[in-house]
Amino acid sequence: MQQWFNVSLQRKISGLLVVLLSFLFVVILYSIYKLKLIDAEMHEVAEIDVPLTEMVSELEMMQLRQHLLMEQFRLNGDTAKVALKPEQAFAAQRDGLKQILAKAQRVLNKSLQRHQVRFAATEHQQILASIEQFHQQSDSFEQQLKLALQQDQTNNEQWLKFEAEAATLDQSIVAILRHMETLTLEASRYTDKHENEFMLVNTGLGLCAFAIGVYLTFYILQIFRQRIGRIQAQIKNVQQSIEQGEPISNPEFVQPEHKDELTELEHDLKMMVQRLSEEISNRQEIEQQLLVLATRDKLTGAYNRHKWDEQLRMELGLxxxxxxxxxxxxxxxxxxxxxxxxxxxTGDKVLQALTANLSQRLRKTDTLFRLGGEEFAILLPQQKVEMACQFAELLREQVASLQVPDLPAFTISIGVTQYQPQDDADSILSRADRALYLAKHSGRNRVEAG
Ligand SMILES: Nc1nc2c(ncn2[C@@H]2O[C@H](COP(=O)(O)OP(=O)(O)OP(=O)(O)O)[C@@H](O)[C@H]2O)c(=O)[nH]1
Incomplete structure (x- = not known):
């Protein structure tokens, strides 16, 4: 079973179709067998039972005629009133009877020899034996009747004896007739039963074949729908991630249980999604690192000169x-x-300690830049020079009182200036530089406005 799941999709579908076709083949074989059986039974009915039924009717007619004859002879006792003499009438009657019975014997013998009698063959043989026995009884009766008529012994007592014997013959004939009737009726019931069975089993098998076909179709469609749905979801995931430039959210990677073309495709796609997701994450990381490298100073982590130029231009624009x-x-x-x-x-450590200290004190809107060497700049948006000086003084005091283990104490000088109309990057920076120069030359550890 495990192996079946691992075969290719084409082989899976072919396998299922072979199962279905085999089933249908069995249904067809069964139908052919049953039809042949029913056909043989119909032949049997046509060749045996129908002629036998006709003969039964003819025998019944003969029997009636024989009764009438006997009654005529008994009542009249006068042979002149009937067209034939009694022995002739009985001979004609006997010939007719014998012909019909001989015909029945022929039909039965032929059918038994050809093995056409499928149903109750022994009973058919019993009928043959009964017919034979009847022939003997009938011949004996005829002989006695002939003798009695020749000796002119047809008195009432004699007729009563003949009537009794005729009644016995009648009973034999009736027994044969009933036997034949029963057999033909049962044969037709037997055929009916087979036809009904055939209809029932074939309908059942047909419904089973239909159900199997429908189940297999839905099973195959369900497999395709599920697998293709999963592949579509992954492709959608990839599309979204590429559009948004974000790593693929929760890229599943489950080793497929079974291998066929679709699971392999799904597996390859998942591998691709995983690799793509990793690449997107790596690219974002590299972009982040490049951004840091491009805008931050490596030693202190403060923004660099390049970022300063950019931010200052933006602030000037505003x-x-x-x-x-x-x-x-x-x-x-x-x-x-x-x-x-x-x-x-130690000089480097001092620069790092200074950056850390200043960064802690800055407002969210203020930004610290390292312009080069031990020179830094702070951009103070929406701040007038007075407030900026107060803030610079606060920073200066905190730096002056800073005590860092293993580092010497140090101070800073600050030059502050405010934007003035017509200012550009150089002019505002020159003014701040002059203020710083003034602070330095006024004794350092000071704040000067320019
Ligand atoms: N450790 C270290 N030193 C640096 C770095 N960049 C510049 N310097 C040094 O900083 C010093 C600056 O010295 P100066 O320009 O003379 O200024 P100063 O000694 O601070 O004197 P004033 O600014 O006048 O108070 C130089 O000796 C540079 O070598 C750096 O990244 N690390």
């Missing part, structure tokens, strides 16, 4: 339409000494 903003330029005091005294590595 300010030209009526906005306001300030910038603060800040520089570590005597940083060269830190480097010289504690080493370049």
């Amino acid at each position: 300010a030209e339409r009526g906005g306001v903003f300030s910038i603060a330029l800040l520089d570590v005091d005597f940083f060269k000494k830190v480097n010289d005294q504690f080493g370049h590595h």
Whole structure:
């Protein structure tokens, strides 16, 4: 069974069709066999039972005629009133009777020899034996009647004896007739029964074949619908992910239980979806890293000069339409000494500590940039110079009081300026630079506005 699931789809469908066709083949074979049987039975009825039924009718007629004859002879006792003499009348009667019985014997003998009698063959033989016996009784009766008539002994007593013997013959004939009738009736019932069986079984088998066909069709359609549905869902998933540039949500990857063309296709598609999902995730990660590299300073993590230029241009654009903003330029005091005294590595640590401290204090809208060396800038949107100076003073104080283990204390000087109409990137930066220069030359660890 397990192997069957692993064969190709074409072989699966072919297998199911072979099952269905085999079933239909059996149904057809059964029908042919049953039809032949019924045909043989119909032949038997036509060749045996119909002639026998006709003979039964003829024998009944003969019997009636014999009764009439006997009655005539008995009542009249005068041979002149009937067309034939009694012995002639009985001989004619006997000949007719014998002819019919001989015909019946021929039909039965022929059918028994040809093995056409399928039903109750022994009973047919019994009929033959009864007919034979009747012939003997009839011959004996005829002899006695002939003798009695020749000796003219046809008195009442004699007629009563003949009547009794004729009644015995009658009974024999009646027994044969009833036997024949019973057999023909049972034969037709037997044929009817076979026909009904044939109809019933064939209808049942036909319905079974139909049910199997319908089941197989729906089974195959269901398999296709499920599998193709899953493949379509995966393709849709991939399409959405490609359109949105997002990794594929929950890409399932289940090892297929059985192998055929569709499961292999499904499996390949899932592999492709998984790889695509990984590639999209990797690409996003790389894009994120590139973005960080392009906009952030590697040492401190603050935004770099490139980002500063971009943000400053944007802020200038907004300010030209009526906005306001300030910038603060800040520089570590005597940083060269830190480097010289504690080493370049400690100098780096100082820059990192400064960045971390400033970043903690900034508002969400403010941004810190490292412009180069130990020089930093803060962009303060919607801030006038007074507020910006107050904020810069706060930052300066906090840096001055900063104590970081293994790092020397350090201070910063800050130059603050506000956007002024007609400002561009260079002019506003130059003004801030001049303010910083002033702070440096005024003793450092100071905030100056420009
Ligand atoms: N450790 C370290 N030092 C740097 C880095 N960038 C620049 N410097 C050093 O910073 C020092 C700046 O020195 P100066 O321009 O003379 O300024 P200063 O010593 O801070 O003096 P003032 O600014 O006048 O207070 C130089 O010695 C540079 O080598 C850096 O990324 N790391």
